Amino acid sequence: MSDFWLVLQFSWVPFAGAACYALTAAPLGAALSLRDEILLGLALPPVGAAAIVLAVMLGVDPDSSAPLYFSAVAAILAVSLMLPGPRAQGGSVRWRAVLLAGVFCAGEAATLLMGAASPRVEAHVHDMLRGEILAMDARELWGFVILTAAAIAVAFRNRGLLYALALDQEGLVIKLKKRGERGVLGFRVASALVIAAGVIWVGPLLTLGLLAVPTLLWERRARRLNNLMTGVTAIGFLGVVLGFCVAILLDMPPVPVVIAALFAVGGAAAVACCRRG
């Protein structure tokens, strides 16, 4: 047990950063799922990763988070704005799924090719983009905590808009006209900010895990929209805390253990909900 506290002294910053990240990623995943857009969580992180690799190739300092982060945000936002909207008419729902698969492949391939072309890049960002390390220092953590608190406050204040976007985007745009269109753009920007933060600080796999797994296990159990959002947030946060503790105790890589913990916590919550009727 003393080893646990010793390791925690060295790893509490990424631990706290990932727990903090869960507070925004899990509810974003629920909103994306309601919009039939959860595959964006699969397709867009490789795009962000490719942008980070490109930025490092072009000379950006790999230890300088802000330029890398905004490179990823810009690439993710650009691609997400080019994609057709959710619940598109007729066959374009199917087309959208194929398109997202193509975006995933292109992003992964570009990341691998650029990494292979530059051993310096490979050495600096390979582990980070595989989610094998969680790249956050103490100074970044406090900024991250403040930004997370601000994001949660903005999302809570605009939760009606978020729910309306999630349930019926077209109805919202008809109702609010330009204001509704600005709401759609705001959602895209917020999604890009959150997904890019995940790519750079917890890795693409945990980003997708936090977007998808809490929603997968809780959406069918939730009884109202507020309950959906609080449930997935709690599952995401508790999954990260449990996963990190288990990873330290068993000396295992944190990301896969956190994902296993998300399934465990979400599954337990779903079973408890079933038993309560």
Next chain:
Amino acid sequence: MTGRPLLEVRDAAWGYRLAGGWFTPAVPVSFTVSSGEIVLLSGDNGSGKTTILRGILGLVDQRAGEVAWGIESSGMGYVPQESVIDRSAPATALDVVRSGHPHRWGRGLDGARSALSMVGLEGKEDVLYGSLSGGQRQRVLMARALVGDPRLLILDEPTVNVDAGTAGQVGRLLQDLAATGLGMVITSHVRDWIRAAREVRVTAAGEAVHE
């Protein structure tokens, strides 16, 4: 009918841009809607009713004619087909109604309950939208449109997924709402479910149109 019409459509047609030019499904239509009046855009499947409706809402390019609004856009409520909201979403009837006035989510609870009551769904507030019947889901969407106190309702095929009895109930509900002064434009491929409506027959492009 008194004062300026809520909506006036004159020889208007809407269409979609295709690779070879424009596709305009319906011939131009003309009609006006005033307070308390129901206009029913009727026609066969594929005649272009939904294109006209979406054109009025600004979602399809206008190719001819004029559309004049006598109200602000905030005075218009839109009721889509009930299938527009995913039935597996964990949203209650109250959640869906409140989403009709998203900037007042925290303060709009009473208005949302009142709107549900207006459409005969009191007691269903906490029931999941997807577990309601087709007719009830349609009424939830009507309640959603009513929370902003609109003067004009635009409804897309409100009886498309309901049986004849439920369609009659929806028709009576809309007539009751019209009696309070609400104007309405409704598309439907059948006519007999609502009696107090003025019919505008929509026909596919190339055929005549009459009011």
